[in-house]
Amino acid sequence: MADATSNLPAVNRQWLINGNPRGRALEVSDFKQQEVALTPLADGEIRVRVEYLSFDPSQKGQMENVSGYASGNELGDIMNASGIGEVVESRHARINVGDKVLGRLGWQEFAVMPAAAAQVVPNDTFLTARLGPLGGTGLTAYFGLFRIGRPEPGDTVVVSGAAGAVGSIVGQMAKIMGCRTVGIAGGAEKCAWLVEELGYDAAVDYKNERVKSQLRELCPDGIDVFFDNVGGSILNDALACIANHARVVVCGGIARYEQASLPPGPANYFNIVFRQATMQGFLLTAYEKEFAHAQQRIMRWIDGGQVVFKEDVQHGFENIPATLLRLFSGANFGKQLLKL
Numbered sequence: 001m002a003d004a005t006s007n008l009p010a011v012n013r014q015w016l017i018n019g020n021p022r023g024r025a026l027e028v029s030d031f032k033q034q035e036v037a038l039t040p041l042a043d044g045e046i047r048v049r050v051e052y053l054s055f056d057p058s059q060k061g062q063m064e065n066v067s068g069y070a071s072g073n074e075l076g077d078i079m080n081a082s083g084i085g086e087v088v089e090s091r092h093a094r095i096n097v098g099d100k101v102l103g104r105l106g107w108q109e110f111a112v113m114p115a116a117a118a119q120v121v122p123n124d125t126f127l128t129a130r131l132g133p134l135g136g137t138g139l140t141a142y143f144g145l146f147r148i149g150r151p152e153p154g155d156t157v158v159v160s161g162a163a164g165a166v167g168s169i170v171g172q173m174a175k176i177m178g179c180r181t182v183g184i185a186g187g188a189e190k191c192a193w194l195v196e197e198l199g200y201d202a203a204v205d206y207k208n209e210r211v212k213s214q215l216r217e218l219c220p221d222g223i224d225v226f227f228d229n230v231g232g233s234i235l236n237d238a239l240a241c242i243a244n245h246a247r248v249v250v251c252g253g254i255a256r257y258e259q260a261s262l263p264p265g266p267a268n269y270f271n272i273v274f275r276q277a278t279m280q281g282f283l284l285t286a287y288e289k290e291f292a293h294a295q296q297r298i299m300r301w302i303d304g305g306q307v308v309f310k311e312d313v314q315h316g317f318e319n320i321p322a323t324l325l326r327l328f329s330g331a332n333f334g335k336q337l338l339k340l
């Protein structure tokens with residue numbers, strides 16, 4: 001147990017939820033700043049100086065108070081977020097000042113939490129990777145691909161949102177399985193990265209190319225696994241190109257996260273009948289008991305150079321809300337993080 005309060009500022013800056021973006025695009029004005037005095041810790045609590053925040057499209061869903069996936073924030077709450085920080089004060093025997101911890105730290109400079117809610121992590125070169133490929137992002141790719149997509153060597157695996165945090169890992173895991181991979185992403189730079197750095201066999205630039213005709217050309221025997229992060233017209237185009245017994249993995253649907261009304265279902269859904277295919281969603285939380293094993297495998301792939309990753313690190317407390325907006329414009333390139 002230790003107390004280093006003498007080096008701390010008197011106040012903690014926080015970003016609170018100030019608007020409900022349901023049915024519209026997220027805006028910076030959906031958040032407002034607050035300053036509060038640092039208060040003494042209770043027994044069993046720690047104070048963490050927030051160093052890195054992780055950004056995920058589902059954070060918009062949290063603000064909309066949807067039940068189930070990504071539920072849970074009210075107007076006036078501190079915006080919830082995973083992050084990594086350094087313990088600056090501890091009233092718990094297990095956690096020491098100077099430890100790096102991972103937890104739901106929120107959009108603020110200092111987080112106070114029960115020690116049980118914090119995971120001590122090694123302060124090594126993989127520190128921030130624990131918010132990306134070694135954290136929820138990599139685990140989403142892993143369980144979505146292997147449990148729902150069930151790829152076989154030689155399968156053609158197509159990934160939407162392929163240059164994003166989850167999608168960039170999915171394609172590399174499918175490659176490890178001996179699959180052919182095609183990524184769909186926005187813009188020439190992201191598509192070049194998919195092929196040149198991540199080993200995708202081909203890429204489709206959905207902003208400048210016709211997705212359906214490109215997929216037909218690049219997947220002449222059809223798509224065996226479609227890992228979808230996007231939904232909307234990209235899902236519809238992929239459904240037109242699935243092979244017999246294809247598996248469509250519904251991981252996310254960012255194309256609809258900012259729409260005013262829910263779009264109609266994909267017109268090509270009946271191809272699931274003709275192709276005797278399956279289309280299944282999943283939530284990462286269902287696999288919690290298996291996280292440790294999956295993380296070990298992902299770590300080995302990273303160590304062996306079979307999985308590489310990109311971090312997009314923005315900077316500064318003031319820029320936190322604008323950084324979340326980057327996910328919805330496609331400005332992020334790789335896992336979106338912010339360093340305070």
Ligand SMILES: NC(=O)c1ccc[n+]([C@@H]2O[C@H](COP(=O)([O-])OP(=O)(O)OC[C@H]3O[C@@H](n4cnc5c(N)ncnc54)[C@H](OP(=O)(O)O)[C@@H]3O)[C@@H](O)[C@H]2O)c1
Pocket residue numbers: 055056057058136137140161162163164165166167184185186187190229230250251252253254255256282283284285326327328329330331332333334335336
């Ligand atoms: N099921 C689960 O348990 C689970 C867990 C975690 C995440 N997810 C989901 O996984 C998906 C990917 O998350 P992530 O953290 O890896 O985010 P991300 O892919 O790093 O960032 C979002 C990307 O989506 C693309 N995008 C944004 N608006 C789009 C639109 N209208 N149409 C097509 N593409 C659009 C952009 O890439 P481009 O530049 O290529 O357009 C952007 O970079 C999200 O849908 C998320 O909700 C699901």
